[in-house]
Amino acid sequence: MSRSLLLILGLGIVLGLMLWLVAALHGLYVQIAFSSPLLANILLVVLILVFLALLYALIHYLGLVRQTKARPPRPQAPVEKTEAAVETLEALQKQLSQVEDEVARLALQAKARELEHSFSRQHIRLVVFGTGSAGKTSLVNAIVGKIVGEVSAPMGTTTMGATYCLQLRGIDQDIWITDTPGILEAGIAGTEREQQARQLATEADLLLFVLDNDLRQSEYLPLVSLVEMGKRSLVVLNKIDRMTAADRDLVLAQLRHRLQGIIAPPDVVAIAAAPQPIILENSNTVIPDPDILPVLKRIAAILRAEGQDLVADNILLQSQRLGEEARRLIDRQRKRQADKIVERYQWIGAGVICVTPIPVVDLLAAAAVNAQMVVEIGRVYGCDLNAARGRELALSLGRTLASLGIVKGAMDLVATALQLSVGGIVVGRAIQSVGAAYLTRIAGKSFIEYFRQDQDWGDGGMSEVVQQQFQLNRRDEFIQAFIQEAITKLPDTLGRAINRNSAAKIDKDTP
Template sequence: MSLPRLLTLIAAFCLTLGLIIGLVSSLTGLYTQVALSASPLLANLLILAVIVLLGTLIFALFYYLRLLQSPQKVKGKRVLKPKIPVVKTEAASENLKAIRQQVDRIQDEVARQALLLRAREIEASMARGSIRIVVFGTGSAGKTSAVNSLVGRMAGQVGAPMGTTEVGETYTLKLKGIERELAITDTPGILEVGIAGTYREELARQLAAQADLILFVLDGDLRKSEYEPLRTLAEIGKRSIVVFNKVDLYPDSDRDAILTRLRERVKGFVSAMDVVAISANPQKVVLEDGTIFQPDPDIMPLIRRVAAILRAEGEDLIADNILLQSQRLGEQARKLIDLQRRRQADKVVERFQWIGAGVIAVTPLPVVDLLATAAVNAQMVVEIAKIYGCELTIDRAKELAFSLAKTLASLGIVEGVIQVVSRALQLSVAGFLLGKAIQAVSAAYLTRIAGKSFIEYFRHDQDWGDGGIAEVVQRQFQLNRKDEFVKAFVKDAIARVVEPLNIYQQAPEPELEMSAEIESEPLYQQQDDDWETHSNQRNDDW
């Protein structure tokens, strides 16, 4: 506390004390005088009255002081400007900031621009602050009619054939008691025939996914094709009002029965209150005297429900939606980056698989288990890691490569690969080259499995997941052993590895004869035996 403030406090305290002492002494004097001149009872009453008066004065003083200090609090909630919940919008802003940073890493220019555009749109809607209502539902259910009635003028063309509304059209309107402006978007319907309809349906779905509030228009009982999108929208966190339109076509009892059934069907994701019945553009009726009468639209149940929801939850709906949009965009950016990285990493794996095959082709290995070690190249691990933004030392890469090679051997995958490859090669490779070719192509295949496993590892922030390294490697082996893939792979391998071997075999160089000796043994059979002993031994080690 500052010195002047302390001095003021002391002075105020002394003054108050002086006043109290003065007051008490004058009250005592007064009391004595009245008690002596009149009666002691009267003196007591007088003192009581003075004390009550003083108490009231002090209470009034404190009350007004408080009023002066916090005028907003006392005036009540109504005077406060509507404010979007801060935490959610801040989270959304953080997401958008992170997205901008991620976007820089996306090489595909078109995808990058699309993401940036969407981020700007989200920011703009954050700044604008209007509530976005999207009218969605089956074609010809009466979406455009509902929008027209809501907007109070002929905002769009209303017609019987499906597909009148080409693109999402937006109108702005104000509702009594709602401060924010409402932007209401009419969409093309779902369930339209033909390709153009499918495109429009996709557009409608996108618009619905961006809404703060959805008016899901039906013209009867809920069909399966309507149920699915309605539930999906609820699952992604969208608030929907189910609007049962064209009720003028039904007798009251049927209308009530349909309404009850609708509420029953959407139970669990749309509350009963949010299912309303309207007639947006009722049919003309011919009266008994032959005159034609056009009934007025009846959309009050819808207006009342929209107003009630927006009053109670409008701010939350906006904030939730902005957060959801930014999260979805973030997800999209992450997927794009993942796809891009995976393509780059696949290229690395492909390069190393043929390098490995080439090396083994000219120098086959005497022991089959060594194949795994030879196939998992530490340099490949370093390069994949780099694509995923991790700088690995070559020693760490060697460690990782070794543990993966050990896993390949211990799980029987080396043997499995040799079987797959030899079956595929037997038909197309000449007998004397078969052993060499099997080893070379198997090395390529093992490199591929190892590489793909490392991609999974780095994709998940250097984590092998709950099942550990073994599960990842097994899965990659299973994924890569599909018939069509093996055929294509072996065909490629023959062109890249075996055919050059053939040419080379026709003009052998003296120093390479050693490897020919190894190869002359029935390599595949022998490797089978080797595998048994080695794998058993390894299983014990683990």
């Protein structure tokens, strides 16, 4: 309101000024014309020229504005799904070559090769998935047009995934449709079958998730996890012959509402794959035809619109899954190597302290965190640190150990455990030595976390990681085992210090 008022006011002022300008110019013209008509005409021409120039500038300016506004958005580089899939597969190959476990590597490489071959495949894979007895086999039968699988009421009729090939009008590619065993069945056999079904589901280009009622929580979770994984999915509400038209609409609406943001409404369809016979008034029975047109139409529409993209999406998705598997393997392999390094350095550190004990407890951390250990762990994770950086990291972790009171805590833990296991008074140098080994271990494990996360301490920073590692390594059983290992690993001095006390204790206990 106030804006438009302001605008009107502004326009009024501009108009008034213009009128005043015209009047003033007119007055000037009349005055000059009175003394020299020629000069007046020259002034008129100049004024007209100035006016035209202003008009031109105005049009030009507006034209420019319009031009920038109408300029089409900068064309984006076409994100070709197939290209993305090819790139991911190439990256996967490189990643797989790092897997050291030969059996695992060969298996993953075989899967990757299979994926590579999928680029040239000429068929689209549909997988029918869902709870037991929802009517998956009935749907496949109805689509394929003949009885291809066993259909019955008890759950668990389909025990193996079965695949059939068919053609849809207007779609060039062959369609392979796979029936799967139902999920959520009781018993071990059910679980194994369920795994097989899930595996088949992840291999689908397009997934048909069959329900026979509103979505139960136990169906919702697997569906959502498949969709979140990136699986293109259709939700098929089956057995609508059992419902009135109003109920069917209600259930459909509920389903679409519940799946909002997960599955687009047109991708939730209602069908009757094997409607039950109807008994007529004259006691004759009629078996209605399957009503599967909605699902067929939707499949055809998706295949027409997304066609080869579905295959590329699926290859991309599966190579990502393989990549994750490889990453997990590589991570485990690196962890094993890094653990060995920590193990080695913890006893080296303990040996050094055993020979030269440290006067101030908090300095122990600085001595225990070996810069070379940091560099070596980094190398396992593909990070090349120079010695200076290793030292810097080791020092700051040593300081953190001290400032968090972990040095003191570790020493107390070790002292108690040592006394418990060998009895009597244990000399300070033995405690310091085992304490140093223990601190090296906490530091090493913390660095493993740091390098695992791409040289990042995470949101809680170095202190949180260090504290976590301290908590993880302070269980009684662990400390006891650690002390026993220390006794066998540490140099003679420690052994003698401990043994002397044990011997004294035995002497004392013996009558």
